[in-house]
Amino acid sequence: MEKLWKKNFISIEPxxxxxxxxxDDIIKLNANENPYPPAPGVLDAIAGTRxxxxxxxxxxxxxxxxxxxxxxLPSLYGVELRPENIFIGNGSDDVLATxxxxxxxxxxxxxxxxxxxxxxxxxxxxxxxxFETPAVDADFGxxxxxxxxxNGGVVIPNPNAPTSIGRGLDFxxxxxxxxxxxxxxxxxxxxxxxxxxxxxxxxxxxxxxITQTYSKSRSMAGMRIGMAxxxxxxxxxxxxxxxxxxSYPLDNVAIAAGIASLQDEEYFRDSLAKVIATRDRxxxxxxxxxxxxxxxxxxxxxxxxxxxxxxxxxxxxxxxGIYVRYWNKPKIGNxxxxxxxxxxxxxKMLEAIKEMV
Amino acid sequence: MEKLWKKNFISIEPxxxxxxxxxDDIIKLNANENPYPPAPGVLDAIAGTRxxxxxxxxxxxxxxxxxxxxxxLPSLYGVELRPENIFIGNGSDDVLATxxxxxxxxxxxxxxxxxxxxxxxxxxxxxxxxFETPAVDADFGxxxxxxxxxNGGVVIPNPNAPTSIGRGLDFxxxxxxxxxxxxxxxxxxxxxxxxxxxxxxxxxxxxxxITQTYSKSRSMAGMRIGMAxxxxxxxxxxxxxxxxxxSYPLDNVAIAAGIASLQDEEYFRDSLAKVIATRDRxxxxxxxxxxxxxxxxxxxxxxxxxxxxxxxxxxxxxxxGIYVRYWNKPKIGNxxxxxxxxxxxxxKMLEAIKEMV
Numbered sequence: 170m171e172k173l174w175k176k177n178f179i180s181i182e183p184x185x186x187x188x189x190x191x192x193d194d195i196i197k198l199n200a201n202e203n204p205y206p207p208a209p210g211v212l213d214a215i216a217g218t219r220x221x222x223x224x225x226x227x228x229x230x231x232x233x234x235x236x237x238x239x240x241x242l243p244s245l246y247g248v249e250l251r252p253e254n255i256f257i258g259n260g261s262d263d264v265l266a267t268x269x270x271x272x273x274x275x276x277x278x279x280x281x282x283x284x285x286x287x288x289x290x291x292x293x294x295x296x297x298x299x300f301e302t303p304a305v306d307a308d309f310g311x312x313x314x315x316x317x318x319x320n321g322g323v324v325i326p327n328p329n330a331p332t333s334i335g336r337g338l339d340f341x342x343x344x345x346x347x348x349x350x351x352x353x354x355x356x357x358x359x360x361x362x363x364x365x366x367x368x369x370x371x372x373x374x375x376x377x378x379i380t381q382t383y384s385k386s387r388s389m390a391g392m393r394i395g396m397a398x399x400x401x402x403x404x405x406x407x408x409x410x411x412x413x414x415x416s417y418p419l420d421n422v423a424i425a426a427g428i429a430s431l432q433d434e435e436y437f438r439d440s441l442a443k444v445i446a447t448r449d450r451x452x453x454x455x456x457x458x459x460x461x462x463x464x465x466x467x468x469x470x471x472x473x474x475x476x477x478x479x480x481x482x483x484x485x486x487x488x489x490g491i492y493v494r495y496w497n498k499p500k501i502g503n504x505x506x507x508x509x510x511x512x513x514x515x516x517k518m519l520e521a522i523k524e525m526v
Numbered sequence: 527m528e529k530l531w532k533k534n535f536i537s538i539e540p541x542x543x544x545x546x547x548x549x550d551d552i553i554k555l556n557a558n559e560n561p562y563p564p565a566p567g568v569l570d571a572i573a574g575t576r577x578x579x580x581x582x583x584x585x586x587x588x589x590x591x592x593x594x595x596x597x598x599l600p601s602l603y604g605v606e607l608r609p610e611n612i613f614i615g616n617g618s619d620d621v622l623a624t625x626x627x628x629x630x631x632x633x634x635x636x637x638x639x640x641x642x643x644x645x646x647x648x649x650x651x652x653x654x655x656x657f658e659t660p661a662v663d664a665d666f667g668x669x670x671x672x673x674x675x676x677n678g679g680v681v682i683p684n685p686n687a688p689t690s691i692g693r694g695l696d697f698x699x700x701x702x703x704x705x706x707x708x709x710x711x712x713x714x715x716x717x718x719x720x721x722x723x724x725x726x727x728x729x730x731x732x733x734x735x736i737t738q739t740y741s742k743s744r745s746m747a748g749m750r751i752g753m754a755x756x757x758x759x760x761x762x763x764x765x766x767x768x769x770x771x772x773s774y775p776l777d778n779v780a781i782a783a784g785i786a787s788l789q790d791e792e793y794f795r796d797s798l799a800k801v802i803a804t805r806d807r808x809x810x811x812x813x814x815x816x817x818x819x820x821x822x823x824x825x826x827x828x829x830x831x832x833x834x835x836x837x838x839x840x841x842x843x844x845x846x847g848i849y850v851r852y853w854n855k856p857k858i859g860n861x862x863x864x865x866x867x868x869x870x871x872x873x874k875m876l877e878a879i880k881e882m883v
Binding site for chain 1: 529530531532533534535536537538539540546554557559560561562563564568569572573575576577578579580581582583584585586616617619620623627628629630631632648649651652678679706707708709732733741745746747748749750759762763765766767769770771772773774775776777778779780783
C-alpha cells in the first residue's frame with residue numbers, strides 16, 4: 170500500500186549522530202566537555218529544588234537568571250548590560266537557531282567561514298537561508314576582507330571551532346565596520362578560555378549579537394543553557410520568534426543552577442585557569458612530538474602530525490580507549506581535535522601517542 | 527539614522543504574555559498547573575544529581591527516559607510501544623512545533639477547531655502553514671464531518687482546551703478513517719484526567735501521532751518534558767527535524783526526573799484521583815450557583831453563569847487574589863476557565879462567587 174500520508178513530509182536529510190562511547194573506562198576527549206564539575210553551589214541549588222518548582226511553569230524568559238547575569242557582567246567582562254539586552258535559550262544551539270530565524274531573511278547569502286561550526290549550514294538548510302562560505306587561509310585564518318561583499322548577515326565564531334583560533338577586538342571591529350547594515354553574530358561558545366569578548370562593542374554596534382553557552386567554560390553541557398547579548402531591539406525580536414514556538418525553553422532547575430554558577434566567580438576562574446594550564450602544557454608536549462598545533466584560545470587543540478596521519482592516530486588512541494575527534498573531510502582531514510581533559514588524562518593520551526612516534 | 531540592519535528581520539507579531547502574578551498569597555487557577563507536587567521520587571532524583579550529569583552532554587534523544595516510558599505504557603495505557611515509537615522534547619509545545627514542521631508541508635490547509643489551543647495558529651503563522659478552523663457547535667462540540675474535506679493534516683486536542691470536553695475512541699477512529707492520507711495529530715495534554723487515550727489505535731494507523739506532556743497530570747510544568755508517540759517513520763522524521771535545530775532539548779536533570787515520575791504509578795494515580803474528585807465536586811457546586819459547566823475530562827472547568835458576565839466574575843475573583851482565565855474573544859467571551867486547585871482553594875473560590883450571586 171502506498172503511504173500517501175508521507176506526501177507532506179519535510180524534505181530534510183536525517184542526521185547521523187557521532188559516536189557516544191558509554192563505558193566508564195574511556196577517556197572522552199571528543200565533545201569539548203569540561204573535565205571539572207561545575208561550582209559546588211550548582212549542585213546545592215539543584216538539590217534544593219522544591220515541589221513548586223516542578224508543578225508550576227517557569228519564567229517565560231528566565232528573568233531571574235537574566236538579572237543575575239546582568240549583575241555579574243561587569244566583573245566577568247567589564248560591561249554593563251540590562252536584562253533587556255539578554256536572551257536565554259535551551260542551549261546555544263537553540264539560541265543561534267532562533268537568531269538565524271529572526272535575522273536572516275534576505276535573498277542575499279549570509280556569510281560564515283568554510284571551516285567552522287557544522288551546525289550553521291544545517292540551520293540554513295532547515296530555514297532556507299542562502300549562504301556562502303569564504304575560505305579560511307592555509308593556517309585556518311579568517312580574512313576579514315572576505316566579509317566585505319553584499320550579504321544577508323554574518324556569523325563568525327570567536328574563537329573559531331574546530332580551529333581553536335581566537336581573534337582580537339580589532340578584527341571584530343573591522344568586521345563590524347564592513348557590515349553596518351546587516352546583523353553580525355559573534356558566536357563566543359569558547360570565549361572564556363582566553364579569548365577577547367566582543368561584549369564591550371555592544372554599546373557601539375546595535376547590529377551586533379553575541380552568543381555564549383554554559384556548556385564549555387561553566388561545565389554545564391548537561392543542563393542546556395545558552396544566551397545571547399545584544400541591543401534591546403535584537404533581543405525583542407528574538408523573543409518574538411521564541412514566543413512563537415516554545416514559551417518556556419528553560420526549566421526551573423536550569424534557572425536555579427545557572428544562577429548558582431554565576432555566583433561563584435572564584436571557582437569559575439580557578440577551573441578555567443586549570444584547563445588553560447593543561448592546554449598550554451599539552452600543546453607544548455604535542456609540538457615536541459612532531460605536531461603542528463594551532464595557538465588555542467579554547468578548551469581543545471587542533472593538531473596535525475608531520476608524519477603520521479590523523480586517521481591512524483585516531484585509530485591508535487581509540488584502541489586504547491581514548492576518544493578524540495577526527496573528520497574525513499577536505500581541508501581538515503589530517504587534523505585531530507583534542508578536548509582538554511584533566512592532567513592525568515592528557516598524560517595518558519601523550520603516552521599513547523609516544524608509542525607511535 | 528536609518529537602521530538598515532533591520533531590513534532582514536522576520537515579519538512576526540510579538541507575543542503579549544499573560545498575567546503572571548508573583549505574590550505567594552494568591553490562588554493561581556489560571557495556568558492549568560497541578561496543585562500537587564510530583565512524586566517524592568522526582569525530588570529525590572533531582573537531589574541526587576552529580577557533577578558528571580552537569581559537565582557532560584545529555585543523551586540526544588533522552589533514550590533512558592524513552593526506555594522507562596516504553597516499560598510503563600502497558601500498565602498506564604494498555605499498549606506496548608518501543609523507544610523507537612517515542613519522541614521527547616522540551617515540553618509539548620516544542621514537540622508539537624516539531625511535528626507541524628515535519629508533517630505539514632502541503633499547499634492545502636491543515637484543519638483544527640476554531641475554539642482550541644491558541645498556539646496552533648501561531649505555529650502556522652511562523653511556519654507559513656495554511657490552515658482552516660472548522661467551527662465547534664453551540665455546545666463547543668467538534669463535528670467529525672467537518673474534517674472530511676481535502677486537507678494538509680489534522681490536529682485535534684482530546685480533551686479539547688479550553689472547552690475541557692473529551693471524546694471517545696469512536697470519534698477518533700472515525701476521524702482517522704476520514705483522514706488516511708495525511709497526518710492526524712491528537713494532542714492529549716489533558717488525557718490523564720479521565721479521557722480515553724488514542725494510544726491503542728497506533729497499531730492500526732501509521733499516520734497517527736499522539737502528543738502528551740508532563741506539565742499537567744505529572745505536576746512537572748516547571749521541568750519542560752513533552753512527548754509524541756507514533757509509527758517509527760513518523761518519529762524518525764521528527765528526529766530529523768529536531769536534529770536540524772537543537773541536538774539536546776532535554777537536560778540530564780529533566781531526564782532523571784522524568785524517569786522517577788514514571789516509577790511511582792501509585793502516586794500518579796492517587797494524585798489524579800484527587801484532582802478528579804475535586805473537579806467533579808466543584809463542577810456540581812458551580813452548577814448549583816447558576817453556572818453552565820461543560821463535562822470536564824481535564825484538570826479545569828469551562829463555565830458560564832446564567833446572569834453574571836465572565837468579565838465581572840473574573841474581576842471580582844481577582845480582587846480577592848483568585849486568578850482564573852478569561853478571554854475577551856468571540857464565542858468564549860462569556861466563559862471562565864478555572865483550573866482545579868486543592869479542595870481548600872476551590873472552597874475559597876466558591877465562597878467568593880457566592881458573594882456575587
